Amino acid sequence: MPFRVLPVLVLVAVASAGFAVPQPEAVGRPDVIKIVSSLPRTGSARGQTDTIVAGIRLALHEVDYKLALNGTPYRIEYLDLDDANAAAGQWTAENEISNAVLASRDPDVMVYIGTYNSSAARISMPILNKSHVLMVSPANTAPELTKPGAGGKCEPNCYRPSGEVNYVRVVPTDDLQGSLAAEWAQDLGARKVYILDDTETYGQGVANLFEAHARKIGMDVLGHESIDLKGAEFSALMTKIKTKNPDLIYFGGTTQTKASQVLKDMVKAGMDKCKFMAPDGCHEETMITQTGADILVPGRFYATFGGLTTDRLAVGAGKVFVNKYKELYGKEPSEAYAVYGYECGRVALEAIRRAAKKDRQAILEAGRSIANFDGAAGVKWSFDANGDTTLQMMTGSTVQMVKEDGKDVPHLRWAHDLLPRTTK
Amino acid sequence: MTPLFAALDTQALTQYLINGLSYGMLIALVALGYTMVYGIVELINFAHGDLFMLGAFLGWTIITAVFKVSPDDAVLGPVALLVCFVIVPAFCGLLNFSVDRVIYRPLRKAPRLAPLVSAIGVSFIFQNLGLFWGGPQDVDFPKLVSNKNLLGLDATVRFTYQDLLVVGVTIPLMIALTVFVKLTPLGKAMRATAQNPTAAQLMGINTERVIATTFILGGTLAGFGAMIYGLTINSIHYQMGFLVGLYAFTAAVLGGIGNIPGAVLGGLLIGLVRSLGSAYVGERWTGALIFAMLIVVLVFRPAGLLGARVREKV
Numbered sequence: 252m253p254f255r256v257l258p259v260l261v262l263v264a265v266a267s268a269g270f271a272v273p274q275p276e277a278v279g280r281p282d283v284i285k286i287v288s289s290l291p292r293t294g295s296a297r298g299q300t301d302t303i304v305a306g307i308r309l310a311l312h313e314v315d316y317k318l319a320l321n322g323t324p325y326r327i328e329y330l331d332l333d334d335a336n337a338a339a340g341q342w343t344a345e346n347e348i349s350n351a352v353l354a355s356r357d358p359d360v361m362v363y364i365g366t367y368n369s370s371a372a373r374i375s376m377p378i379l380n381k382s383h384v385l386m387v388s389p390a391n392t393a394p395e396l397t398k399p400g401a402g403g404k405c406e407p408n409c410y411r412p413s414g415e416v417n418y419v420r421v422v423p424t425d426d427l428q429g430s431l432a433a434e435w436a437q438d439l440g441a442r443k444v445y446i447l448d449d450t451e452t453y454g455q456g457v458a459n460l461f462e463a464h465a466r467k468i469g470m471d472v473l474g475h476e477s478i479d480l481k482g483a484e485f486s487a488l489m490t491k492i493k494t495k496n497p498d499l500i501y502f503g504g505t506t507q508t509k510a511s512q513v514l515k516d517m518v519k520a521g522m523d524k525c526k527f528m529a530p531d532g533c534h535e536e537t538m539i540t541q542t543g544a545d546i547l548v549p550g551r552f553y554a555t556f557g558g559l560t561t562d563r564l565a566v567g568a569g570k571v572f573v574n575k576y577k578e579l580y581g582k583e584p585s586e587a588y589a590v591y592g593y594e595c596g597r598v599a600l601e602a603i604r605r606a607a608k609k610d611r612q613a614i615l616e617a618g619r620s621i622a623n624f625d626g627a628a629g630v631k632w633s634f635d636a637n638g639d640t641t642l643q644m645m646t647g648s649t650v651q652m653v654k655e656d657g658k659d660v661p662h663l664r665w666a667h668d669l670l671p672r673t674t675k
Numbered sequence: 676m677t678p679l680f681a682a683l684d685t686q687a688l689t690q691y692l693i694n695g696l697s698y699g700m701l702i703a704l705v706a707l708g709y710t711m712v713y714g715i716v717e718l719i720n721f722a723h724g725d726l727f728m729l730g731a732f733l734g735w736t737i738i739t740a741v742f743k744v745s746p747d748d749a750v751l752g753p754v755a756l757l758v759c760f761v762i763v764p765a766f767c768g769l770l771n772f773s774v775d776r777v778i779y780r781p782l783r784k785a786p787r788l789a790p791l792v793s794a795i796g797v798s799f800i801f802q803n804l805g806l807f808w809g810g811p812q813d814v815d816f817p818k819l820v821s822n823k824n825l826l827g828l829d830a831t832v833r834f835t836y837q838d839l840l841v842v843g844v845t846i847p848l849m850i851a852l853t854v855f856v857k858l859t860p861l862g863k864a865m866r867a868t869a870q871n872p873t874a875a876q877l878m879g880i881n882t883e884r885v886i887a888t889t890f891i892l893g894g895t896l897a898g899f900g901a902m903i904y905g906l907t908i909n910s911i912h913y914q915m916g917f918l919v920g921l922y923a924f925t926a927a928v929l930g931g932i933g934n935i936p937g938a939v940l941g942g943l944l945i946g947l948v949r950s951l952g953s954a955y956v957g958e959r960w961t962g963a964l965i966f967a968m969l970i971v972v973l974v975f976r977p978a979g980l981l982g983a984r985v986r987e988k989v
Binding site: 488507 | 954
């Protein structure tokens with residue numbers, strides 16, 4: 252008998268769980284302003300997004316989650332949404348859509364902080380644009396999200412169905428990162444480079460920009476090809492590259508698209524003098540742990556970062572932020588995007604404060620016209636007409652051995668400030 | 676980008692052949708598990724690739740968590756390796772046996788699709804176990820076997836200790852398997868069961884025992900494959916079983932499914948096409964090339980390269 256009842260009970264339980272999922276409230280609460288973030292909170296980007304969320308919370312903590320607009324007190328509520336799931340290990344379109352829809356349906360949501368991945372932004376941008384929610388990204392670097400002419404014919408207008416700009420970002424874009432990386436590679440003594448990419452929007456985009464600029468500044472580009480993302484290892488590819496004898500291999504891709512395997516196979520093929528450079532998709536501790544200390548000898552791995560890293564901040568005017576972070580959480584931010592999470596939180600608050608009322612359209616207009624803003628990095632910046640930051644400084648990092656418990660442990664550390672050559 | 680008929684550089688060519696054969700042997704080890712099981716019970720065991728993945732995770736756990744080996748440890752390293760090469764194949768063999776006993780055996784008389792779909796289910800269960808075990812990202816497998824060139828430090832062609840490991844483990848295993856199947860009574864029983872299970876049973880062969888042995892052998896080989904994969908490719912991932920399994924299954928079909936030398940031949944061919952394709956055509960086309968080869972072979976030899984043309988059983 253129990254065996255006949257049990258399946259029915261299970262089905263009933265599952266069905267009622269479905270009904271119990273909270274539906275977005277149709278009517279908001281008058282004294283609450285909600286800020287949501289949509290970031291990959293599960294999977295290998297977790298370490299990065301943990302610090303972004305900590306940065307956002309730090310900014311909200313500074314105002315004690317309260318704002319007074321024209322004498323009316325408001326409570327700030329913060330919702331930390333996940334646009335990834337455990338099975339995928341990274342962001343998925345379904346999760347991102349559901350977050351964007353949830354945010355636009357909830358009348359209390361005024362600002363949407365996200366996304367982490369540029370491809371995810373393509374999906375949520377039009378949804379939020381139609382409902383006039385200000386979207387602030389701490390990490391998207393694909394130029395075509397905002398810049399006319401950088402991508403396809405419809406870009407970036409197809410992300411703005413209402414015709415107005417609702418998307419701003421606090422990080423510099425990849426067109427700058429690709430060319431600054433090429434200049435840094437040349438400064439490191441590389442004459443002959445081989446370029447690889449992972450066939451994705453971000454990776455291929457930054458690799459193409461690297462290639463174009465490398466040719467412009469007179470480097471010898473030996474070849475550029477895409478890797479097979481389904482390949483388990485790349486020793487044949489590396490053997491081929493070895494016959495061309497490059498000084499540096501540039502990999503346009505991320506830790507999640509096999510960067511560490513490409514690097515391992517480069518060493519395995521016997522190219523132990525060759526340098527390896529990658530963009531900020533690989534600028535994370537996961538890249539270091541996946542690759543292993545024996546591969547990451549000094550002078551081999553270089554990563555650029557589209558902004559200022561935590562350890563770079565600590566030696567400049569940005570140390571105010573680092574200290575505040577340490578005071579609240581008891582440790583330094585472990586990943587570089589922390590300061591951009593903080594910056595996003597401050598931009599959100601500033602937009603609401605400037606609008607001085609709980610109204611999406613007013614907050615949106617106030618947000619995108621922020622200018623001369625006191626950046627957390629200690630430099631003033633503004634949003635331009637496309638919603639991009641005018642801040643142009645980037646960081647070049649390399650691996651350094653740090654003594655931990657008597658053992659040499661590799662870590663990514665600031666090595667070089669990257670600035671466009673004309674402004675140097 | 677690469678010209679298809681680039682001037683042939685013999686040293687580079689030798690290197691491509693070494694890389695290709697080395698990867699091919701690994702595929703062959705996994706392919707044997709597919710082909711043996713298919714030969715006996717006509718089941719495509721889709722969980723085989725994921726069994727291989729779990730083996731690799733076990734090896735990683737033994738090395739990093741049980742022995743806590745650091746890469747330059749000259750004493751603990753070899754000990755951990757030896758332990759792994761015993762425990763991991765044993766674990767994979769036992770696990771494969773258990774899956775057969777609990778899941779496939781009750782379905783032995785069921786329509787062919789039932790065990791096939793169950794195998795896909797087991798594959799999903801294993802993948803999720805791997806996800807819990809190692810997390811969603813690539814895991815660094817300790818580089819316990821050196822990547823030093825055996826042909827001298829300055830030689831252009833590289834044949835490393837890792838390549839030696841692949842050859843030194845795979846070839847004796849294949850010889851042992853051949854001897855087992857050809858010369859021992861149990862091997863003879865296996866061949867008999869593969870040819871005609873009913874007749875074999877009538878002759879007094881305990882076919883269930885033969886089937887169990889087949890699963891254990893296939894799993895053990897996958898376990899060896901898993902250790903070699905970890906030690907030579909140095910990254911493991913919870914979904915890696917899918918790709919390796921797909922290539923291994925292709926190798927088995929290419930060589931003629933159910934045929935043991937065929938699986939080895941298929942594995943080596945896949946390794947070579949992958950390596951040479953990457954070198955002379957382009958890295959991103961390697962997957963397409965392998966399956967194009969499969970299609971061409973199946974058009975001209977539907978039973979695979981070494982597969983016998985069997986009359987449909989009535």
